[in-house]
Amino acid sequence: MAKIPSALVQPWPSAGSIGADRRGLLASGEGIYVTDGHGRKLIDGPAGMWCVNVGHRNAELAKVMQEQALELSYNSPWYTTSSPADALADVLADRAPGDLNHVFFTTGGSSAVETALRIMQFANNVRGRPEKKLMVSRQGGYHGSTYLSASLNGRPRDQDWMDSATHLVRKLSSPDPFRRPEGMSIEAFEDGLVAEFAALIEKERAERIGAFVAEPIQASGGVIVPPPGYLKRMRALCAENDILFIADEVVTAFGRLGSVFASRDVFGIEPDMITFAKGVTSGYFPLGGVMVSARLFEELRRSNHPDAMFAHGLTYSSHPVGCAVALKNLELLEGGILDHVNALSGHFQTSLKSLEDLALVGEVRGLGLMACIECVADRVSNNPLTLDLEVGKRIDAHCQDLGLLVRPLINMCVMSPPLTITIEQVDTMVDILRRGI
Numbered sequence: 001m002a003k004i005p006s007a008l009v010q011p012w013p014s015a016g017s018i019g020a021d022r023r024g025l026l027a028s029g030e031g032i033y034v035t036d037g038h039g040r041k042l043i044d045g046p047a048g049m050w051c052v053n054v055g056h057r058n059a060e061l062a063k064v065m066q067e068q069a070l071e072l073s074y075n076s077p078w079y080t081t082s083s084p085a086d087a088l089a090d091v092l093a094d095r096a097p098g099d100l101n102h103v104f105f106t107t108g109g110s111s112a113v114e115t116a117l118r119i120m121q122f123a124n125n126v127r128g129r130p131e132k133k134l135m136v137s138r139q140g141g142y143h144g145s146t147y148l149s150a151s152l153n154g155r156p157r158d159q160d161w162m163d164s165a166t167h168l169v170r171k172l173s174s175p176d177p178f179r180r181p182e183g184m185s186i187e188a189f190e191d192g193l194v195a196e197f198a199a200l201i202e203k204e205r206a207e208r209i210g211a212f213v214a215e216p217i218q219a220s221g222g223v224i225v226p227p228p229g230y231l232k233r234m235r236a237l238c239a240e241n242d243i244l245f246i247a248d249e250v251v252t253a254f255g256r257l258g259s260v261f262a263s264r265d266v267f268g269i270e271p272d273m274i275t276f277a278k279g280v281t282s283g284y285f286p287l288g289g290v291m292v293s294a295r296l297f298e299e300l301r302r303s304n305h306p307d308a309m310f311a312h313g314l315t316y317s318s319h320p321v322g323c324a325v326a327l328k329n330l331e332l333l334e335g336g337i338l339d340h341v342n343a344l345s346g347h348f349q350t351s352l353k354s355l356e357d358l359a360l361v362g363e364v365r366g367l368g369l370m371a372c373i374e375c376v377a378d379r380v381s382n383n384p385l386t387l388d389l390e391v392g393k394r395i396d397a398h399c400q401d402l403g404l405l406v407r408p409l410i411n412m413c414v415m416s417p418p419l420t421i422t423i424e425q426v427d428t429m430v431d432i433l434r435r436g437i
């Protein structure tokens with residue numbers, strides 16, 4: 001059937017449907033629910049795109065947006081600042097681990113990662129180490145859709161037809177315990193991953209590697225929770241070799257794992273930079289940012305090149321409306337939602353885990369209020385189902401008929417509902433998934 005042209009181009013179209021594809025009209029949202037174009041009320045299983053953390057139609061966030069737009073709708077971040085931007089920067093510096101006392105605001109996650117990478121490049125130029133620019137990321141990772149951030153992405157399908165700065169990037173294995181070699185212990189698997197990074201440093205030489213960029217939990221890669229000591233050991237290798245550890249917390253920050261930033265509170269690490277976006281405004285306004293270490297900035301201030309310009313900025317950096325929304329959002333998260341997530345996470349994970357008794361399900365894994373159901377061809381081989389079966393999409397279609405929106409990822413379904421979901425609503429969600437699968 002010939003596709004009908006559409007003026008709206010949505011992300012990730014295929015060449016055969018570009019400009020002729022319109023997907024999934026939603027009409028409204030309320031709490032954990034959205035209503036689609038046919039009037040069907042659905043649980044928002046992915047919370048939009050891992051971001052509607054306080055839920056839809058939050059009147060307090062809407063009110064703050066209106067008030068701030070009427071007070072000061074915009075200011076140039078180059079020459080001026082605003083009270084919400086100053087206040088938000090202070091609060092985030094207070095909540096961030098270690099000496100991450102500075103924040104550069106961006107418009108979302110890709111621009112946050114892009115900014116972090118450009119800070120690394122700039123810093124190493126100023127420090128007189130222009131050779132130290134390689135970026136290390138991992139298979140299965142996702143970091144954005146701008147040129148540098150996308151170059152870090154490690155899902156093969158996303159790079160098949162897209163150019164990227166491959167000469168600047170080296171990729172390590174995904175720390176995916178489910179896909180570790182048969183018979184290997186988790187400890188041996190973790191040792192192997194750390195040894196792989198050590199070998200890469202040896203081969204490329206520390207003097208050439210600028211940054212290691214990692215999501216604490218690979219989100220779009222299928223909610224990959226790494227082996228227990230992995231992040232600490234990778235962080236230690238970075239410190240030993242003067243490689244900046246950039247934690248991409250675009251998904252894991254702002255409540256998804258029960259804390260404002262997960263690096264220290266959940267994983268016990270203090271990165272050199274943390275990128276964030278999404279949940280910082282619960283998706284009500286496009287905002288992101290990079291937390292940067294005071295030590296790094298101190299070094300730049302004392303460098304031999306005080307006139308060197310960090311020629312990087314975005315018209316909407318530290319947008320006053322976005323910052324005002326983020327402040328109120330943080331107040332809501334800290335006013336009870338984080339506690340709710342911590343109290344509910346156990347039940348959320350255990351109930352979803354019960355789906356492992358279904359023949360199609362190879363593993364259910366996750367942490368906090370993020371989880372992934374991975375479907376397999378059979379439970380003996382655990383081979384992923386082939387792309388053309390589109391099992392994730394088919395589960396999504398069945399679940400939508402039953403009242404639940406799912407985020408399909410080839411053979412996986414990702415669940416990351418609004419953090420305000422109740423225990424009863426979790427049970428309904430799992431019941432629908434069981435019938436849908």
Ligand code: PLP
Binds near residue numbers: 248
């Ligand atoms: N980093 C991570 C871990 C993400 O999951 C995403 C988006 O899903 C991004 C970066 C890019 O963020 P954005 O889509 O806001 O540019």
